[in-house]
Amino acid sequence: MKKYSLETVVGIFVVAGLLCVAYMTVKLGKVSLIGDEYYSLHARFASVSGLRVGNLIEIGGIEVGRVERLSIDQEDQMSVVELKIRKGIKVYDDASASIRTAGLIGDKFVKIEPGSTGELLKPGGIIAETTSPMDLDELIGKYAFGDIKKDDIKESK
């Protein structure tokens, strides 16, 4: 301790502390320092029950972004989800999006099948084909009252 002057110790302390703060905000808090490394797409669902801002977006099981905003289109009574997707991830206009659950009671996430044949979606583009989440409550209700059919399961899937 005695080798270093007071200023040096304070300097080391402040720099180390600021590095910790920076690590926490950038790595854990997901604050992007280098501006726009994401672009946004929109997807319209009949229902987004259980989905929240910040939920993950996956393509083939790999995290590629997060849900940025949820809003309602008053004209069509549809829920519009704004998806923030990493730049360089290609999504085509024949892509489809579905809302899934991680495990039985886990968090919801958006699964995207990126498509392959159509045109590349530009930032702000709309994913046309969507599937709403399977409503577990409804299914259990139907099962309990005995009017569940094979078709229902297939449809909601």
Added chain:
Amino acid sequence: MESTAKDNPFLSFFQFIGKKTLYIINNLGAIAIFFTLAFLKIFRPKQFREIVQQVFYIGARSSNIVILVGLFTGMVLGLQLFYTLNTFGSEGVLGSVVAFTLIRELGPVLTAIMITARAGSAMTAEIGILRISEQIDALYTMRIDPLQYLISPRIAAAIISFPLLTAFFDLVGIFGGYVTGVLLLGVDKGAYFYRIHAYVQMADISGGFIKSLVFAGLVSTICCYQGYFAHLLTDSHGAKSVNLATTAAVVYSCVMILVSDYVVTSFLM
């Protein structure tokens, strides 16, 4: 008026409550003025050297103890939460639970309490002794503003040091949870860090830092105030009053940390 209050038990009861209330409000007002004046004097010229000196005592010297406490807090959290989560078969979320607990709650609070014990008590004792040995009056006679010379650098240093030490505490605590959870008890390493990364949001982190800034203001103000006005204590004088002021400063600081923690949390939620 005094006589009517003594005659009538009802009136004396209300007089007692009124006296206490006025006393508390007077004190709160004095502390608020004390903090505002000292805070504004931070930005006067020639404060930099004094602030660096205080950051050394409050921040750099406290980092060892904060890191030690953070490590063991994280380790015990990993241990306790592992056995709790294990009963639900969901020890995979251990990482996010440890990180949330540390970043939102334990990091700011325990850091603040450790700094109170280490640096806050020293602040009160030092300023209290300067007061009872009339050195603060000597500063006045030399036309040096004691508030600007003694108090402002300490408040500034606390505001700089608290968030930095909280960041140390959080990261070391997460590492401590890793040591017990992953290395000793065999939680999957990838799951531990992935959950932290996936679930901790910027709002949690900024909430923790807002808390630590609030604690910095509270602790430094209370400790400096108690020391600065140690000579005004009515029930003692001399060395005894420094003793009482230091005890009061530590107790008030800890109570105010926990009370304001609840208030700030309810505002942030």
